[in-house]
Amino acid sequence: MILAGDVGGTKTHLGIFKSEKSKVISVVEKKYESQQYGSFESLIDHFLAHVSADIDAACFGIAGPIETDQAGKAYCQMTNIKQWPLITETNLSKLIGDNSVFFLNDMEAIAYGISQLGEQDLEILNQGKPLDGNRAVIAAGTGLGKVKLLWKDNEHYPSASEGGHANFAPSYDKLQGKLLAYLQEKNQGNVSIEQILSGNGLINIYQFLNDGQESAAMREKIKQADDVAQVISEAGLAKEDALCEQALDLFVSIYGSVAGDLALDDKTVGGIYIGGGIAPKILEKMRDGNFMKFFTAKEIQIPKFAQFNADIPVKVIMNDKIGLLGAAWYAAKSGVNT
Numbered sequence: 001m002i003l004a005g006d007v008g009g010t011k012t013h014l015g016i017f018k019s020e021k022s023k024v025i026s027v028v029e030k031k032y033e034s035q036q037y038g039s040f041e042s043l044i045d046h047f048l049a050h051v052s053a054d055i056d057a058a059c060f061g062i063a064g065p066i067e068t069d070q071a072g073k074a075y076c077q078m079t080n081i082k083q084w085p086l087i088t089e090t091n092l093s094k095l096i097g098d099n100s101v102f103f104l105n106d107m108e109a110i111a112y113g114i115s116q117l118g119e120q121d122l123e124i125l126n127q128g129k130p131l132d133g134n135r136a137v138i139a140a141g142t143g144l145g146k147v148k149l150l151w152k153d154n155e156h157y158p159s160a161s162e163g164g165h166a167n168f169a170p171s172y173d174k175l176q177g178k179l180l181a182y183l184q185e186k187n188q189g190n191v192s193i194e195q196i197l198s199g200n201g202l203i204n205i206y207q208f209l210n211d212g213q214e215s216a217a218m219r220e221k222i223k224q225a226d227d228v229a230q231v232i233s234e235a236g237l238a239k240e241d242a243l244c245e246q247a248l249d250l251f252v253s254i255y256g257s258v259a260g261d262l263a264l265d266d267k268t269v270g271g272i273y274i275g276g277g278i279a280p281k282i283l284e285k286m287r288d289g290n291f292m293k294f295f296t297a298k299e300i301q302i303p304k305f306a307q308f309n310a311d312i313p314v315k316v317i318m319n320d321k322i323g324l325l326g327a328a329w330y331a332a333k334s335g336v337n338t
């Protein structure tokens with residue numbers, strides 16, 4: 001049996017799996033609020049106390065950079081949970097009888113999970129003209145992640161990155177330039193893409209646009225909200241508030257532009273996949289044409305690059321278990337006894 005986990009700054013999804021041929025089959029799963037636990041080890045202890053399974057190996061997709069110590073053992077410091085101590089391969093191996101433990105960056109886990117999806121798990125934004133070749137995933141949620149899937153010997157090989165922390169570069173849209181200047185002033189420094197394409201990023205956009213235009217009703221809703229980004233996105237989707245709608249439009253246009261840059265960076269003729277928790281919740285807005293308008297808005301002087309992007313398939317991942325499935329599949333394909 002495999003213990004797998006998708007470990008995020010907000011939620012952690014754990015499960016026990018068995019493997020059959022090229023697929024992993026869920027036995028039991030459970031979701032947790034990550035920050036309700038003092039450490040990842042305590043969360044694992046809690047989960048294992050409520051399941052009955054002989055664990056042969058474990059794999060975790062973690063929202064943070066995976067590093068190795070001098071002994072070659074993996075460890076990770078979570079990007080968005082500062083209070084958790086280091087998550088280490090050594091400590092987790094002890095919890096499962098000194099069996100094998102694998103760490104993946106959370107975006108690598110999503111990349112491996114693509115092989116486990118069916119057509120029902122994907123929503124098509126652009127049919128494109130798919131070819132054998134590189135793919136990439138971009139995922140906005142609590143943070144922003146990117147991963148390339150390199151095409152070699154008729155197989156895709158995920159390559160992790162920290163591309164979400166690259167500097168934001170506005171497109172030809174003047175409003176994006178003003179947003180950059182606003183956040184530069186607010187930060188007194190560089191502005192990363194994650195500060196715009198994330199839950200907190202949507203709040204940043206709303207605050208930028210709010211020049212005395214905020215309605216009293218929306219001000220009160222936001223004041224009482226546990227999840228401000230959700231309030232803004234829901235009001236924007238429902239067209240209940242003009243400021244929220246404008247914030248959501250700007251968010252989606254930047255999402256399209258950044259995804260289009262990724263397509264050019266990695267020459268993703270095999271497709272771009274949109275992951276993370278935000279896109280499925282705003283699918284109606286993702287499909288209204290604004291995303292693809294900015295996805296294909298590339299170098300005017302050389303039109304072939306706009307056409308290059310227009311030919312790339314773009315799909316939204318609707319299955320929120322993809323990171324968990326990818327972690328389980330990685331352990332299975334690593335040859336453990338499952």
